[in-house]
Amino acid sequence: MLLLKKFLRDIPAVIGFAIIVVVVFIGIFAPWLTPKPEAVFDSNIMARLKPPSAEFLFGTDNLGRDICSRVILGTRGALIVSLSVVALAMAIGVPIGLYAGYTSSISGEALMRLVDIFLSVPQLILALAIAQLIGRGLQSAMLALALTYWPFFARTVYSETRRVRHALFVEALQGLGASQARILLVHVLPNVASPVIVRATIGMGFTILTTAVLGFLGIGASPPDPDWGLAIAESRRYLPDAWWFAMFPGLAILVTVLGFNLFGDGLRDLVDPRLRRSR
Amino acid sequence: MSVDDALLAIEDLAVTVGTDEGKAEILDRADLVLRPGSIHGVVGESGCGKSTLIKAILGLLPKRTVVERGRVHFEGRDLLQLSGDAMAREVRGRAIGFIPQDPFQALNPVFRVGDQLMESLRWHGLPGEEAPLRGRVDRATRARHRAHLVSVLSAVQLPDAEQALDRYPHQFSGGQRQRLLIAAALSTRPKVILADEPTTALDVTTQLQILKLLRELAERFGLSMIFVTHDFGVVAQLCDTVTVMYAGQTVESGPVASVLGAPLHPYSRMLLACHPDRAVELAGIPGAVPSPLKPPSGCRFNPRCTDARPVCAMARPAVTTPASQHRVACTLYPPDADPATRAA
Amino acid sequence: MLRFILRRLLLALPALFGLMVLTFIMLRVLPADPSAALAGENATPEQIAAIRAAFGFDLPIWKQFLIYFGQVMRADLGTSLFTNRPVAADIALRLPATIELTFAALIFATAVGIPLGTLAAVWHNSAFDHIVRIVTVAGLAVASFWFAIILQFTFSMEFDILPLRGRLETGIDPPPFFTGLYLIDSLVSLNFTTFLNAIEHLIMPAFTLSLGGLATIARFTRAGVLDTMQKDFVSYAKAAGYPERRIIWVYVLRNSVVAATTQIGLLFGALIAGAVAVEWIYDWPGIGSYAVQAIFTSDYKAILAVTLVVGLIYAFVNLAVDVVLALLDPRVAETL
Numbered sequence: 001m002l003l004l005k006k007f008l009r010d011i012p013a014v015i016g017f018a019i020i021v022v023v024v025f026i027g028i029f030a031p032w033l034t035p036k037p038e039a040v041f042d043s044n045i046m047a048r049l050k051p052p053s054a055e056f057l058f059g060t061d062n063l064g065r066d067i068c069s070r071v072i073l074g075t076r077g078a079l080i081v082s083l084s085v086v087a088l089a090m091a092i093g094v095p096i097g098l099y100a101g102y103t104s105s106i107s108g109e110a111l112m113r114l115v116d117i118f119l120s121v122p123q124l125i126l127a128l129a130i131a132q133l134i135g136r137g138l139q140s141a142m143l144a145l146a147l148t149y150w151p152f153f154a155r156t157v158y159s160e161t162r163r164v165r166h167a168l169f170v171e172a173l174q175g176l177g178a179s180q181a182r183i184l185l186v187h188v189l190p191n192v193a194s195p196v197i198v199r200a201t202i203g204m205g206f207t208i209l210t211t212a213v214l215g216f217l218g219i220g221a222s223p224p225d226p227d228w229g230l231a232i233a234e235s236r237r238y239l240p241d242a243w244w245f246a247m248f249p250g251l252a253i254l255v256t257v258l259g260f261n262l263f264g265d266g267l268r269d270l271v272d273p274r275l276r277r278s279r
Numbered sequence: 280m281s282v283d284d285a286l287l288a289i290e291d292l293a294v295t296v297g298t299d300e301g302k303a304e305i306l307d308r309a310d311l312v313l314r315p316g317s318i319h320g321v322v323g324e325s326g327c328g329k330s331t332l333i334k335a336i337l338g339l340l341p342k343r344t345v346v347e348r349g350r351v352h353f354e355g356r357d358l359l360q361l362s363g364d365a366m367a368r369e370v371r372g373r374a375i376g377f378i379p380q381d382p383f384q385a386l387n388p389v390f391r392v393g394d395q396l397m398e399s400l401r402w403h404g405l406p407g408e409e410a411p412l413r414g415r416v417d418r419a420t421r422a423r424h425r426a427h428l429v430s431v432l433s434a435v436q437l438p439d440a441e442q443a444l445d446r447y448p449h450q451f452s453g454g455q456r457q458r459l460l461i462a463a464a465l466s467t468r469p470k471v472i473l474a475d476e477p478t479t480a481l482d483v484t485t486q487l488q489i490l491k492l493l494r495e496l497a498e499r500f501g502l503s504m505i506f507v508t509h510d511f512g513v514v515a516q517l518c519d520t521v522t523v524m525y526a527g528q529t530v531e532s533g534p535v536a537s538v539l540g541a542p543l544h545p546y547s548r549m550l551l552a553c554h555p556d557r558a559v560e561l562a563g564i565p566g567a568v569p570s571p572l573k574p575p576s577g578c579r580f581n582p583r584c585t586d587a588r589p590v591c592a593m594a595r596p597a598v599t600t601p602a603s604q605h606r607v608a609c610t611l612y613p614p615d616a617d618p619a620t621r622a623a
Numbered sequence: 624m625l626r627f628i629l630r631r632l633l634l635a636l637p638a639l640f641g642l643m644v645l646t647f648i649m650l651r652v653l654p655a656d657p658s659a660a661l662a663g664e665n666a667t668p669e670q671i672a673a674i675r676a677a678f679g680f681d682l683p684i685w686k687q688f689l690i691y692f693g694q695v696m697r698a699d700l701g702t703s704l705f706t707n708r709p710v711a712a713d714i715a716l717r718l719p720a721t722i723e724l725t726f727a728a729l730i731f732a733t734a735v736g737i738p739l740g741t742l743a744a745v746w747h748n749s750a751f752d753h754i755v756r757i758v759t760v761a762g763l764a765v766a767s768f769w770f771a772i773i774l775q776f777t778f779s780m781e782f783d784i785l786p787l788r789g790r791l792e793t794g795i796d797p798p799p800f801f802t803g804l805y806l807i808d809s810l811v812s813l814n815f816t817t818f819l820n821a822i823e824h825l826i827m828p829a830f831t832l833s834l835g836g837l838a839t840i841a842r843f844t845r846a847g848v849l850d851t852m853q854k855d856f857v858s859y860a861k862a863a864g865y866p867e868r869r870i871i872w873v874y875v876l877r878n879s880v881v882a883a884t885t886q887i888g889l890l891f892g893a894l895i896a897g898a899v900a901v902e903w904i905y906d907w908p909g910i911g912s913y914a915v916q917a918i919f920t921s922d923y924k925a926i927l928a929v930t931l932v933v934g935l936i937y938a939f940v941n942l943a944v945d946v947v948l949a950l951l952d953p954r955v956a957e958t959l
Contacts (some may be wrong), residue, residue, distance in 0.1 A: 012756070117641035121934040124896035125914070129930045132918055133649055209766055213900050216768050217915055232769050236904075239772065240780035250769030257764035265760070337862050372864020379862065384855035387874050389881060389952045398865050414866070447953045463863060473862075 003270055013266020019259025023075060030076040034069035041065070041224055049242045059244035062234065067245065070226035071252045077227055078256065081142055081220075082207035086200050088146035093153025094196060100154070101161025102184060112158060118151040124210055131219045141220035145210060149203065156199050157192050164191045194271035201267055205260030212253050228253050285352065286315040286503050287336070287471050292349030294331055294340065294527075303571040305331050307527045307579070308595060308608075309349070311505070312520075313471065318497055318504045320518035320535070322511060326568060328527040329507045330380075333475050335359070336505075337377065338366035353471070373403040373410075376464035378474040382456035382481075386448035393425070393444030396463045400424040406468035431462045434499075435492060454485035458492070465496070472504045478513065490517050511551060515539055523547045526569050526579040528595075533605030543607040546580045578609065586611060624949070631945050635938045642934045646927045647691050651680070695931065701924035705916060710928040714910055718932070719803025720790060721909030724902065725894045727806075727829035729887065732836035737883060739837075740844025741876055747849065755841060762838030768900035771831045775904070778827060786824050788906035795820050828905040832897050836890045843886045847879030854878075881952050888944035892937050 008014060026033060034040055035057060039047075044064035052059045058067035096115075100108030118126065123145075131144035164170060165188065173183050214220035215229025223230065228249040235245035294306040306328045313319045321329045334340050336351055336358060351358040358370065371377070379385040386395060404410035405427055411420060425444065432440035435458040448456060457477060464472050474493070478486040494517055496502060506518060514521050514535060522532040523544065531544040542548045566583035569575055575582050581591035590610050599612045666674075675681065682690075694700070700710040743755040779787040790805060791797060798808035798817050806825070809818040851857065852875055860870045895911070902911035910929055917925035949955040 012760070113637065113641065116638045117645055120638040120642050120938060121930055122892035122896035122937065124899065125930055125933050128899070128914060128918060129646075129649060129926050132921070132923070132926055205764065209764075212766050213768060216766075216900060217903070217918060219918065229766070229768075232766075232772065236772060239776050243776055246769065246772050246776065250766060250773065253766045253769065254761070254764050257766075258761060261760055261764050339858065339861055367864060367866055370864075371862060377859070377862040379855065379859045381855055385859040387856040387860070387878065388954060389877055390874070395860075398860070398869075399863055402866060402869075403864060414869070449954055460859075 007266060007270055010266045010269065012262045013269070016259045016262025016264075016266060019255060020263055023256050023259060024079065026072055027076045027079040030073050034066075034072050036066040036069050039064070039066035040069045040073055040226060049238060049245070051242075052244050058248040059242070061231070061245050062238055062242075067231075067248050070231065071228070071248050073226040074228045074231070074249065075252065075256070077221065077225065078208050078211065078253075081138065081211050082204050085142050085145045085149060085207045085211070086203045088142075089149035089203070090153050090196065090200060092146070093150035094157050094192075096150070097154040097157025098161055098184065098188070098192070101158040102165055102180075102188065111154070115151040115154045115158075118148060119155070123148045123152075124213060127210065127214070128217075128219065131214065136219060136222070138221050138225070141211065141214045145207060145214070149207065152203070153196065153199060156195050160192045160195050161188055164188050194267075198264055198268045198271060201260055201264035205257040205264065208253060208257050208260070284314060285312045287311075287313040287505070288350075288352040289332065289336070290350045290352065292332070292335060292351070293347040294328075294335060294344055294349075295347055296341070296344040298343075298572070301572055304574055305344070305527055305571050306335070307574065308529060309524065309527065310529045310532070310598070311522050312532070313503060313505055314520070315503050316501050317519040318493075318502070318506055318517055320514040320521040321505060321507045321524060322509065322514050322521060323524035324509055324568060326526075326571075327524045329509075329524055330475055331527075332524075333377075333473050333505070333507060336473060337371055337375065338363065339371075372399045372469070373467055374470050376467065376469035376472040378457075378460055378464045378472060378477045380476045380479055382453055382460055382477075385460060386456060388448055390447075391444070392446055392448060392451070392459055393428070396428055396444070396459065396466065397421070397424055399463060399467050400427065403467045428462070428466060431466050432459070434465070434496065435459075435462045437462065452485075453481050454488060457481060457485075457489055461489075461492070461496070465500070468500075470503065472502055474504060474506045476507050476509070479508075486513075493517060511539065523550075526574060527571060528579055529608065530578075530580065531605075531607045531609075533602070537602055537605045541602070541605075543601060543605065543612065544580075544609050545584045545586050545611070549585075624946075627949055628942075628946060631942055635942055639934065639938055642931065643692065643695060644688070646931050647688055650923060650927050651684070651687055651691070700928035700931070703917070703925045704922045705920040705925065710925050713913060713925070714928060714932055717908055717910045717913050720907060721895070721898055721902070721911060723804040723806065724825070724828055724832060724907060724909060725891070725898055727825055728833035728836060728894055729891065731829060732833040732840050732890070733883075733887065735833075736837045736840030737844050737876075737880065740841040740846075740883070741848050741871070741879070743841070743845045744848035744852070744879075745871055752845075755845070759838035759841045762834045765834060767831055767834065767897050768904055770834060771827070771901055771904040774827050774831060785827050788904075790821065790824050790908060791817065792820055792824075828901055828907055831905075832894060832901050835897060836894055839886055839890055839893075840883050844879050844883045847882035848875055850882075851875045851878045877951070881948060884944060884948055884951065888941040891940040891944075895933050895937065 031037070036055075039056075039060070042065070044060075047056075047060050047064035048062055050056055050060040050064075056066050056068065058071060061067055061070070096111050100111045102108075127141075127144040127148045130147055131141050134140040134143060170183060170187060173187065211220055212227075212229035212232075215227045216233045218230075218233065221227030221230050223234075231249040232246055235242065235249075238245050289309055289311040292306050292309040293304070295302050295304050297303075309328065309332055311319070311321065311332065321332060323329050331340070331344075335346065336353075338358060338361065340346070346359055349359070353370075354374065358366070361370065386392065401414050401416055401424070402410060405423065416424065428444060429440045432443060437443055437455060437458045443451075443455075443459070451459065461477075477493075478489050481489065490513060493504070493506075497504060506513075508514060518535050520533065521535050521538050523530050523538065523542075523546065525546050531538060531542065531547050538547065539551065542551055569579060569582070575592065577590075577592040577594055578584070578587075578596050581587045584591065588610065596608045596610045597614055598606050598608045599615050600606050601612045680687070698711045700714070702708065703710045703713055706713055739755055743752040746752050775787055778785040786792065795817055798805060798812050798814050801808050801811055805821040806818065809815070809821055848871075852871075857870060857875060860874055861867070865874070898907075898909060898911035899914055900911075901907070902909045903915040906912065910932065914926055914929045916922070917929065945955070
């Protein structure tokens, strides 16, 4: 309750949360929310590159499709992609970090060196190379992003696990003969949970951005998917005449990522008293 | 003892701070008199308001604190009325020097010691000289500042004074750092030095050395010093006069021999009885230190006092002078005959 | 100091070696048929067989790795399928452009971000502070490729005050080669027309790229200053009578810059990653647009070489950051 009260006092974080609620709502009910469902995929040359109007709220694209409807549908895609990427990265990174941090075995050390190697190249560059390697398409882009994002989770969990492991109460529990699995599940995992949740929230926003870059570079989604990054790439040819074509998908990215970042910052301030002073 | 012959005097100081749970009275009726050429101890447990007292003198009370009442007399002025700018230009580091509590935290780790110690001289000038205009010092002045610092450093018995100025804080031990900070306080020859528990962070042997040094420096330079501590042993070793504080109130003050030898206030008596000579915490006194959010009415010690009577909870006891220069705020003692002394 | 640099260098080597193993695995082991992958999508079986023999894919893996290791050591990164030139030569040719762009962005981000963050902390909870917070959070949420397009639309297409793409206008010759950085080279050769033209071309790409970094630096400086202002040495400095302004702009800032510098190393990775899309949009002839080209042409060798080179630069920048840190904070050099 006290946490909730503190959170509600942090206005930017509340705004972030509100944005996320709206975006998730749009994502879930996207197919029913599109103002012109018939103009999502079907091209209509007669109506191409129309500026924003009452009929087409955000205007139409080069094939006469309703940009507003496509942005709404794109929300669903972006959320699904980033959620899967973050979930997969967590599924790989969290156990590895726990294992390496808790056992301090040679294999654990080796895994953390592997993490170092992955972190020695910017994530996007490595993701580009891997996506290229396993083939084009949305699935492989997602896989590439997850394969390059797990080290961040592994490192967060690793350092947190190390910290908890050397905390007095864990040593006391070991002395009392508590089983390893029990200590790990009941005592270590809850402590690790909050930094992981913070990292996952910020990771959602970050992944939406990198997915958009991949889409923009033609590695992720492919036409006629209503992908934000892809739409911006397509819009370039119709500048400066059809500014709305580029504008609205980009604004959608901005608002969504802003929501996750604001909310993630607020969460971090809540769970990490060391950083709380920074705001 | 009156305010007139004092070098610095605090009179009926009350300070509150706004917290999430309400207004906390951290100082309620704090009095203190420092006479020239003497060392005055302020003794009390943690949280009794002694550090706030120091901050109030320096004009560095934290945000959200409010001075409700009181005066800080110094050189014919009330320091509480001075502007922040005047405090920075004329008082802090120039008229009043400061020795901090924790020498490990007080020096900025990424600057050379000499650059930091030189800072006071740069803004306040060498003793007896005007301060350089807007802190601009030419090479020759800087060299004179440096030479002066080296001489002060040898006065505080820091070895290799010349080289020490070019080193970084982490290259010194705790005792050496405290010597550096004492030198920093002395370097501008202030009229008063405020020392905020300067030996608490040090180990026992180093504590003794620093106390001995301060005693020597006090005699050699005729220092006037306010020395805050929680340790009656330190007071006995170092101080001439002492003020005992409890929960933001001054309960007793007077010459060290008198206060320590024949304590009048029940709190001082219990405190001294716990452990005659050593660091005393309140282990032996039943009850707990009251919260500044809801202090007891009247004498704040009354809920824990064995001599308490109903009158103690009704009003703040008047200050009386049962022995020569030895004042106490307690209903056990009859009020002074001469109202003039009471007013002091 | 030299010992510190050497030890720090030694620490960087394992990760770099690991990176080589990783790129090797990606190049030779993961693809079902690396020869086919190398030959490209439209290769004939004969071409594939020729490549298999030429690259020694019939040898045991460890031998292949040794060969790869030797090649990388000799800066032999293979031949690009697209340009038909050695990849190493391509990268060497394009690297200065990327360095010029990323460093311009980094310098701009630092020069603006540090004062912005400091002022926001000094005027904590003021309107200025809130604006800086909003702008910095938004700066991290903007897709740089979208921002680049919006800038192009506004300043090149609508108002026509800044050039749309490239490093120099066609018709203006690049300055004589000293460093490969046009700004420096044109200044050194006293070629001011070229210098001004190069600056005009640099403004939008560098600004686009710097946005995220600026936000990060401002945020960390703000947090660092706020944190440092709580430190005992600040209250001591006040009690010892240093003027307030000097405490903030000399003593507090120095400590906060140390905190922000740590971020700059990490930031550089983000800058290089960001340079991929930004270079592509502004047609900036650096390794970022080279990587995009390599992706479009399925040029494995080129893209893995870029990965390797970026890892190398990243390691070098982080080393440099640690050296700067050791210079700023004497305790750092002693902890390693």
